[in-house]
């Protein structure tokens with residue numbers, strides 16, 4: 279009874295999927311070091327990690343030294359379709375593969391939304407630099423450029439003029455593989471994600487909302503996110519209605535839905551639907567609040583079983599944010615000094631100094647940063663503690679030049 283996990287997240291996070299649960303879990307990866315910045319990297323049992331070759335040999339020879347598979351799953355955009363195909367091949371339960379055609383393609387998601395009358399940003403599909411430049415002018419700046427299919431070359435990037443478009447186009451079209459990009463109007467408004475569970479009957483359970491504070495320069499760099507936060511009832515109802523109309527299949531699934539509350543139209547616009555758990559620290563934040571490992575729920579739902587959702591949740595709110603620093607060097611950080619000042623909410627802190635570019639590799643962060651995960655009784659307090667910590671750390675601590 280073993281769950282084979284074909285990678286967790288594209289950004290090298292999510293090792294909490296391996297936390298012991300009802301089932302034994304084996305991580306399949308060719309590059310364990312890509313997870314080296316995950317907080318639990320040092321704690322994982324390396325005997326529970328195998329490479330893809332070993333895994334494929336298991337598939338072709340039905341030889342499973344780590345145990346017969348009971349489930350093949352992935353939480354990575356690059357491997358999720360493979361996990362579904364292999365589940366079918368091995369006759370293991372998984373969500374209906376057709377639903378992934380909708381959720382793994384932003385183009386398909388936009389088309390299906392239009393067909394049933396749901397709001398989508400104005401967009402164009404482009405395969406060449408010329409088409410991209412022309413469409414950007416037509417849509418009026420700023421525009422957002424992103425791959426039409428998940429897992430492709432570039433991250434969603436905001437462009438303010440045709441020079442920005444050229445930079446993105448060159449990066450996107452420099453490889454040998456043909457690229458299909460979407461260029462779309464910029465929707466102005468606060469950005470959220472919702473973690474949803476959909477069962478066979480199409481019933482949706484909302485696990486919670488996360489707000490995302492993003493930098494609106496270049497790639498949408500996340501500065502801070504907090505789970506759970508509240509979202510006004512009318513928007514929450516719009517979102518659930520949106521997803522239930524799109525999800526036309528009788529298949530159970532866990533979804534991470536990215537949406538914006540469009541300030542111009544005062545309505546919810548769904549940007550992206552990920553058929554998996556959110557990336558970064560989000561899985562830990564959700565698990566901490568639910569009191570159960572969100573990945574165990576993901577596995578149950580993937581296997582088309584009814585998950586056991588906790589009746590009682592922890593009251594704590596979790597917030598993960600980054601402190602960007604100006605200097606390279608080691609940041610003096612003394613948890614006990616903060617505790618003396620009454621700040622015991624820091625749950626996890628990590629600093630990335632010289633290697634900052636490896637932290638958020640998709641975002642090309644080349645400056646030092648400190649990652650802080652805090653836990654406290656309310657989202658308002660999380661917000662206040664974050665502001666306080668930023669000024670407190672700036673004023674009290676200093677950087678040691680290397």
Ligand SMILES: Nc1ncnc2c1ncn2[C@@H]1O[C@H](COP(=O)(O)OP(=O)(O)O)[C@@H](O)[C@H]1O
Pocket residue numbers: 399422424425432433434462463464465466469470490492498536537538549550
């Ligand atoms: N057209 C847009 N207008 C405003 N914000 C956007 C737009 N497209 C993307 N974003 C922001 O960037 C985030 C990531 O976009 P997404 O389409 O999911 O790209 P990717 O999955 O490649 O990161 C969204 O959640 C949203 O906050």
Ligand SMILES: [Mg+2]
Pocket residue numbers: 536550
């Ligand atoms: Mg996305």
